[in-house]
Amino acid sequence: MRKPDELIVDIAALVESGHSNQMSLTVVAGGAVITGRLAPEAVWRQRVSEVLTNSARLGEFSTVFDTPVKKDGPPTHLHFHVARILQGTVGIPETGGMYRVAIEDVSAWTVGDFSYSDH
Numbered sequence: 001m002r003k004p005d006e007l008i009v010d011i012a013a014l015v016e017s018g019h020s021n022q023m024s025l026t027v028v029a030g031g032a033v034i035t036g037r038l039a040p041e042a043v044w045r046q047r048v049s050e051v052l053t054n055s056a057r058l059g060e061f062s063t064v065f066d067t068p069v070k071k072d073g074p075p076t077h078l079h080f081h082v083a084r085i086l087q088g089t090v091g092i093p094e095t096g097g098m099y100r101v102a103i104e105d106v107s108a109w110t111v112g113d114f115s116y117s118d119h
Helices: 006-016 041-053 059-066
Strands: 024-029 032-038 077-087 090-102 106-111
Touching: 006 032, 006 077, 024 077, 024 090, 032 090, 041 059, 041 077, 041 090
Parallel strands: none
Antiparallel strands: 024 032, 024 106, 032 077, 077 090
């Protein structure tokens, strides 16, 4: 088991403290490049729950995300919103999505998000 990078744990802890949801981050996890803004887990869960509640087929799953966030110990996951998986010259999905990434799976990262341009 790898020891997570202390800097990224500190960034996640600051986001979790509720001081800001404006931190943009790009990570490499499992070979995928994910870029977007971090959100506190409670905010992320609420948004995922709202999306599922509004789905005719997936509404019953919304309650899974309504459970309270456990606060013991340092953060173990990054919670991205308006995030994209970078693939070639596009970001998937184009409009951004909601991703949860285990901090221990992050092999590389940088502050800021990436976007592609045809210019």
